[in-house]
Amino acid sequence: MELRIFTEPQQGADYEDLLRVAKATEDNGFGAFFRSDHYLKMGDASGLPGPTDAWLTLAGLARETSTIRLGTLVTAATFRHPSVLAISVAQADRMSGGRIDFGFGSGWYADEHTAYGIDLPQTKTLFDRYTEQLAVITGLWDTPEGETFSFSGDHYTLDGAPGLPKPAQRPRPPVILGGGGKKRTPALAAQYADEFNTPFMDVESAVAQFERVDVAAKEAGRTTPIRRSAALVVAVGRDDAEISRRAAAIGREVPELKANGLAGTPAEVVDKIGAWREKTGVSRLYLQVLDLSDLDHLELIGSEVARQLD
Structure with missing residues (x-):
């Protein structure tokens, strides 16, 4: 079981905060540092000092880390033209030496779209456009050097794109899709996903959704496996007082x-992770860490939870 750290910086974090967490992620032996892709806070958080762009952040972290993988849960399809996004992600992958995972979703948070004037x-229509974006992004990455990529859809048209730069990973960074859609989401996963994530x-x-993805993959004639993963909020403490303090902080x-998450002592959390693995077949968990100032939390999970997992 691989553990990854997943952050929500729209709730209030700048690049330096995220850099500290990413370095702690690396120092404590986790597999990856991930972040959300949002431009507006949710709930009662201050949101200060303001939003950070996901791919600017990851490009910076690509140069300031060396071993952990980096990615998004998930990049919003509504924020960027797919051709521009393909270039940005490919460049970040090259800057990291091939450590990018590309989580991609259709976009959903209406308030941030209203606030910033994003359609x-x-x-x-949202899902139709998202479907075309997946075809464009992966098509640009998969096109061999020296050849061009063209695409004609209802929402996007490309004519003779060189598909450069190429990602460091060939043919492309791993694509992570997820969510609870019962028909189109599993079908897209069957076509494009290297990993499928069930968030919260x-x-x-989760079991029911993984089964839908398996059925869609079989119907599509897919033979390569799709990795199963889940995202869960985490609050681990050595005793009841520490658990309560971490819960209250978020x-x-x-x-x-x-x-609804992974909360308790290290032993309790290890047992719950074991149950998740046995029942769902997940081999990767994204631990949603909401208090980015509590680096001791990452040290505790790394030393007392991760070390007990295979």
């Missing part, structure tokens, strides 16, 4: 976190 179409679901819902109650 958020109705669901069908209970075990039963505005959550301990019983709720134990029911």
